[in-house]
Amino acid sequence: MPALLKRNPRRLLAVASIYVAALLSPAVFASDPVIVPEAASGFSDSKVVHAKSAMAVTANPYATAAADKILRAGGSAIDAGIAAQLVLGLVEPQSSGIGGGAFMLYWDAKQKQLSSWDGRETAPQAADESYFLKADNTAMGFFEAVIGGHSVGVPGVIAMLEDSHKKFGTLPWADLFAPAIALADKGFYISPRLHTLLVKMPKVAVNPEIKRYFFDRSGKPKAIGTRLKNPAYAATLKTIARHGSAAFYKGEIAKDIVKAVATDPNRAGQLSAKDLANYQAKQRPPVCATFRVYMVCGAPPPSSGGTTVIAILKMIEAAEAKGANSNKADFYHTFIEASRLAFADRNTYVADPDFVDVPTPGLVNSAYLTQRAKLIDPKKRAVSVEAGSPPAAPKHAMSNSPELPSTSHFSIVDAAGNVLSMTTSIETAFGSRIFVGGFLLNNQLTDFSFTPKNSDGSKIANRIQAGKRPRSSMSPIIVFKNDQPVLAIGSPGGARIIDYVAGSLYHILAEDDDIATAISAGHVIAMSDTTELEAGRFTDEIKSQLKERGHQFTEGAQTSGLHGILIKASGLEGAADPRREGQALGF
Numbered sequence: 001m002p003a004l005l006k007r008n009p010r011r012l013l014a015v016a017s018i019y020v021a022a023l024l025s026p027a028v029f030a031s032d033p034v035i036v037p038e039a040a041s042g043f044s045d046s047k048v049v050h051a052k053s054a055m056a057v058t059a060n061p062y063a064t065a066a067a068d069k070i071l072r073a074g075g076s077a078i079d080a081g082i083a084a085q086l087v088l089g090l091v092e093p094q095s096s097g098i099g100g101g102a103f104m105l106y107w108d109a110k111q112k113q114l115s116s117w118d119g120r121e122t123a124p125q126a127a128d129e130s131y132f133l134k135a136d137n138t139a140m141g142f143f144e145a146v147i148g149g150h151s152v153g154v155p156g157v158i159a160m161l162e163d164s165h166k167k168f169g170t171l172p173w174a175d176l177f178a179p180a181i182a183l184a185d186k187g188f189y190i191s192p193r194l195h196t197l198l199v200k201m202p203k204v205a206v207n208p209e210i211k212r213y214f215f216d217r218s219g220k221p222k223a224i225g226t227r228l229k230n231p232a233y234a235a236t237l238k239t240i241a242r243h244g245s246a247a248f249y250k251g252e253i254a255k256d257i258v259k260a261v262a263t264d265p266n267r268a269g270q271l272s273a274k275d276l277a278n279y280q281a282k283q284r285p286p287v288c289a290t291f292r293v294y295m296v297c298g299a300p301p302p303s304s305g306g307t308t309v310i311a312i313l314k315m316i317e318a319a320e321a322k323g324a325n326s327n328k329a330d331f332y333h334t335f336i337e338a339s340r341l342a343f344a345d346r347n348t349y350v351a352d353p354d355f356v357d358v359p360t361p362g363l364v365n366s367a368y369l370t371q372r373a374k375l376i377d378p379k380k381r382a383v384s385v386e387a388g389s390p391p392a393a394p395k396h397a398m399s400n401s402p403e404l405p406s407t408s409h410f411s412i413v414d415a416a417g418n419v420l421s422m423t424t425s426i427e428t429a430f431g432s433r434i435f436v437g438g439f440l441l442n443n444q445l446t447d448f449s450f451t452p453k454n455s456d457g458s459k460i461a462n463r464i465q466a467g468k469r470p471r472s473s474m475s476p477i478i479v480f481k482n483d484q485p486v487l488a489i490g491s492p493g494g495a496r497i498i499d500y501v502a503g504s505l506y507h508i509l510a511e512d513d514d515i516a517t518a519i520s521a522g523h524v525i526a527m528s529d530t531t532e533l534e535a536g537r538f539t540d541e542i543k544s545q546l547k548e549r550g551h552q553f554t555e556g557a558q559t560s561g562l563h564g565i566l567i568k569a570s571g572l573e574g575a576a577d578p579r580r581e582g583q584a585l586g587f
Contacts (some may be wrong), residue, residue: 305474
């Protein structure tokens with residue numbers, strides 16, 4: 001058992017009181033004027049962990065320990081990632097699990113080949129463009145749509161993991177389930193973060209099953225340090241371990257999912273047995289582009305992470321070539337403006353490429369981004385930004401689809417040099433609030449635009465359609481130098497993921513920060529007209545200089561969960577984000 005979680009529950013409760021007290025201040029949430037995101041849970045130290053052969057960095061010590069065990073047994077990075085995901089679904093259920101979806105990059109060291117895997121959820125066949133419209137043709141409110149079966153898409157994690165294991169796994173499929181099954185049977189200690197989210201997130205105990213599992217008889221969230229057992233999850237995992245993904249998509253588990261969605265007392269959904277049976281994970285070409293001496297690779301659409309992170313970095317690079325960024329305030333100004341421009345393109349063009357034409361190569365084209373960077377005035381904030389016209393761009397309407405930061409990221413390197421970077425999510429904290437088979441179902445359908453058309457009648461690229469995958473901001477990244485991987489990184493955080501990852505990449509690749517320093521650095525978020533600065537992380541001088549350039553910003557906590565591994569000739573250097581409860585382990 002991880003050392004953090006061997007502690008006496010009473011002592012764990014006392015230690016955790018520091019976190020809970022911090023959450024009662026007004027600045028506990030990342031700034032969002034409309035939606036309450038996943039709560040913050042303090043800020044601890046992040047230190048670089050060194051290893052010679054293999055390493056795993058995940059969002060929870062239990063999950064890191066499971067991955068480490070698999071790596072030490074000779075498992076591949078894929079094997080370790082499967083074990084980590086299954087444990088995360090138990091101990092960090094609010095963020096990810098087998099009821100959700102994921103994007104993954106994998107470097108096969110032997111074949112010297114990078115693959116990208118799409119395990120994103122799909123909309124039911126019964127869905128149409130009016131799915132999130134009310135009788136008066138106006139859009140539903142966010143939580144009106146989230147809570148219940150109406151928001152559930154077909155989960156993709158299990159299919160993606162099984163497909164990738166068939167190609168890259170070394171240990172037997174069933175062996176990878178053992179750590180999570182044992183933990184579910186024996187129980188784990190509720191962490192400060194899980195307890196905090198049970199306290200702070202709205203409308204969690206809305207179904208009997210979720211209420212019985214997470215709350216005591218008086219209706220209060222179970223205390224920090226409580227040993228929580230999940231025999232239903234153990235049974236689910238045993239079935240999938242024996243029978244593979246078919247048990248999830250076509251067996252009794254599938255029947256239970258369909259029934260839970262159809263009979264949800266809050267808002268029933270239209271997910272069918274056929275929707276589950278027809279689900280397929282996909283391999284798509286990764287999106288890659290140069291930044292300085294590196295090649296940065298990310299997940300392609302329907303994730304907007306790869307294209308938007310790369311666009312930000314390349315616009316900063318182009319601006320710097322013209323003499324920008326002589327000091328920190330210059331850099332933050334350039335970062336904000338590059339992010340605003342990149343998000344304008346992202347909101348306009350990125351959606352499921354099986355349904356709409358996405359100009360993926362154009363969005364990361366060097367010549368195009370050099371032209372976009374010329375729109376950045378080094379001394380003044382642009383009053384407004386609009387989407388550009390990347391090569392081969394179709395005409396689409398802009399869509400600001402809501403996206404919440406209940407997600408998880410892990411990075412793994414195995415002893416053979418294989419590298420995994422995987423971001424996984426159920427969308428908002430506790431997803432749809434449907435708890436079936438010991439796991440939570442996603443609410444990823446709310447990542448679609450709630451309205452299908454713009455005011456001028458033009459179609460929105462990210463509108464919901466039957467079988468379509470919603471746009472995502474998940475940004476698993478692997479960076480290469482001289483055709484060899486040098487960094488794996490990613491983060492949770494909803495649409496803020498993009499700026500979390502882009503900022504950390506800049507600190508590591510351009511400023512040569514060590515990985516712990518880079519992921520601990522203060523976050524700057526600029527997704528549209530609103531700029532956010534991480535509270536307490538910027539000097540008055542920096543803030544004053546940004547205001548002089550015309551920037552208006554809010555300040556608040558940011559809930560990134562950056563987990564990364566630097567790969568050097570001397571060995572591996574990993575770190576976990578100090579804003580969450582992650583851990584890096586290696587040997």
